[in-house]
Amino acid sequence: MENVPPAVIEADNLHKTYSGTVAVDGIRFSVRKGEIYGFLGPNGAGKTTTMKMITCISPRSSGSLTVLGMDPEEHPAEIKARLGVVPQETNLDPDFSCHANLTTYARYFDIPPETAEKKADELLEFVQLQDKRDAPVDKLSGGMKRRLILARALVNAPEILILDEPTIGLDPQARHLIWDRLKLLRAQGNTVVLTTHYLDEAARLCDRLVIMDNGKILIEGAPADLVLEHVGKEIVEVEKNDEIAACIRTMNVPFEIFGDTIQIITQNAHETARILLDQCRPKKLLTRPATLEDLFLKLTGRSLREGA
Amino acid sequence: MKELIVLPRVTRRALMVWHRNLVVFLRTWKVNFFPPFIEAFLYLSAIGLGIGTYVGSIDTIPYVNSIAPAILAISVMNSAFFECTYSSFVRMYYQKSFDAMIATPLSIEDVIAGELLWGATRSVMYVTIMLPVLAAFNVISLPFSLLAIPLAFLGGMMFAGLGMCFTAITPGIDTLNYPAFLYITPMTLFSGTFFPLGILPQVIQxxxxxxxxxxxxxxxxxxxxxxxxxWTVGYSLAYMAVIATVVCLLSINLMKRRLII
Structure with a gap:
């Protein structure tokens, strides 16, 4: 049998209902020690609610949940002492400088002031904010604030890092820095749980992930395996017009029409493209590997999600 | 409703929240220590010496000596009440500080208890700064007046709790003006502060x-x-102890209901 690391978060039949609305509807998952585990899903899928239950902020309605072997309802302080949380909203303390934000936060974890001072400087360097050490937080750019929040989540050297949309609204440089740091943390043996809308981020970072919609988990697994299994290997895209659509129908291959493009899923894009060019003569043709985005849209549909 | 009458689990971590507020306060101490001085001067000169010149004395007590304790009591009320309404609301709603804190081992009960303690501490600081000014004007007697400091803590907890109850149920920061104007302002005037309650109609008393x-x-x-x-001080102290306990516990439970969903 394969040597699977122990689970650090386990949920079974987990439910959360807010004043009549079901936000999380009987989900089951387990996060293993040392992996980066992702929660994907459209707005209102229940990702943030799930994070809030894991971080002992929101009590569950029913089902079971254990974090580091403990029940969040019975041992919230013990669990939270070993978690690092990066919330979706920026909630740095505007009354303090960057460095003081970290030391003040460290105090809530009962970390002695001398240790906290040193740790804060290390962490500022880790997220490359050492130049902003004494700057007030309202002088920071959006990307700097997210990096400072990441540093803050690490003051207690957490065993599990929980991030809710860690790179939302960041420029590519800042996103890459955060990704690098998360990979580095994983390399040091930490467990990372994150939610994201960015499918490239999930594909790049996550060892395993779930896709959620309407409070339910639709699928769980390693991103590449999931794409291969549920979408296919490669995709050929051609511009849609009636002639080409008719032509493709005669080829007897599976295809789908999205707006003004036709997608053909195939095991061999080159071969399919060659036949297509020969027989249907499309003006534009594109071959590419199937991605998580294809899987995501296949599972959650293409309609726009309102609210949340 | 049941969740509002349970005993909240508060731990010593509440002091960490208190300490955070103290650090911020002390960093701008010059700005913060100034108002109590000025307020004592203004009240004493305008009402005490100004109006006092005409009033002379109430029940053989010089008017200015009679309102000096009222100035202390009003300061206790204002510092705790406004700290735990507008200031706490800003920290809760705009700065999201409570959200950040409860992601650490602190619970929401600890956070609110820390805020309440801090509100009462503001009252104690205010009174402690005002006392020397009043003593310099020779309108209070020492050493008994030093008892105003522990009293400020009790009164501070009471008004901090009252304020926090309003903060827990207010939809936005503007609606906090209602308790401020409809409750605090009349209370300032009709609590036996600037004139004895006895001269008012029985109902108002x-x-x-x-x-x-x-x-x-x-x-x-x-x-x-x-x-x-x-001996009537026993009544007053008992009243304050009961109200302080009730509103502090209630405000913690109300806040928990508001923030933990």
Whole structure:
């Protein structure tokens, strides 16, 4: 049998209902020690609610949940002492400088002031904010604030890092820095749980992930395996017009029409493209590997999600 | 409703929240320590010496000596009440500080308890700064007036709790103006502060004694600063202890209901 690391978060039949609305509807998952585990899903899928239950902020309605072997309802302080949380909203303390934000936060974890001072400087360097050490937080750019929040989540050297949309609204440089740091943390043996809308981020970072919609988990697994299994290997895209659509129908291959493009899923894009060019003569043709985005849209549909 | 009458689990971590507020306060201490000085001067000169010149004395006590304890009591009320309404609301709603804190081992109960303690601490600081000014004007007697400091803590907890109850149920920061103007302002005027309650209609006297906690704080303060103790201080202290306990516990539960969903 394969040597699977122990689970650090386990949920079974987990439910959360807010004043009549079901936000999380009987989900089951387990996060293993040392992996980066992702929660994907459209707005209102229940990702943030799930994070809030894991971080002992929101009590569950029913089902079971254990974090580091403990029940969040019975041992919230013990669990939270070993978690690092990066919330979706920026909630740095505007009354303090960057460095003081970290030391003040460290105090809530009962970390002695001398240790906290040193740790804060290390962490500022880790997220490359050492130049902003004494700057007030309202002088920071959006990307700097997210990096400072990441540093803050690490003051207690957490065993599990929980991030809710860690790179939302960041420029590519800042996103890459955060990704690098998360990979580095994983390399040091930490467990990372994150939610994201960015499918490239999930594909790049996550060892395993779930896709959620309407409070339910639709699928769980390693991103590449999931794409291969549920979408296919490669995709050929051609511009849609009636002639080409008719032509493709005669080829007897599976295809789908999205707006003004036709997608053909195939095991061999080159071969399919060659036949297509020969027989249907499309003006534009594109071959590419199937991605998580294809899987995501296949599972959650293409309609726009309102609210949340 | 049941969740509002349970005993909240508060731990010593509440002091960490208190400490955070203290650090911020001390960093701008010059700005923060100035108002109590000025306020004592202004009240004493305008009302005490100004109006006092015409009033002369109330029940043989010089008018300015009679309102000195009221100035202390009103300061206790204002510093705790406004700290735990507008300031706490800003930290909760705009700065999201409570959200950040409860992601650490702190619970929401700890956070609110820390805020309440801090509100009462503001009251104690205010009174402690005002006392030397009043003593310099020779309108309070020492050493009994030093009892105003522990009284400020009790009164501070009471008004901090009251304020926090409003903060827990207010939809936005603007609606906090209602308790400020409809409750705090009349209470400031009709709690036996600037004139004795006895000259008011019986109904208003009942309202003041039952619904205006400032009445009891002012009465107790006055007994300390004159000094003129009477057994009725027992009533006032008991009233304040009960109200302080009830509103502090209720405000924690209300806040939990608001923030933990």
């Amino acid at each position: 009942y309202v003041a004694v039952i619904l205006f906690p400032l009445t009891h704080l002012t009465a107790a303060m006055r007994m300390c600063t004159l000094p003129a103790f009477s």
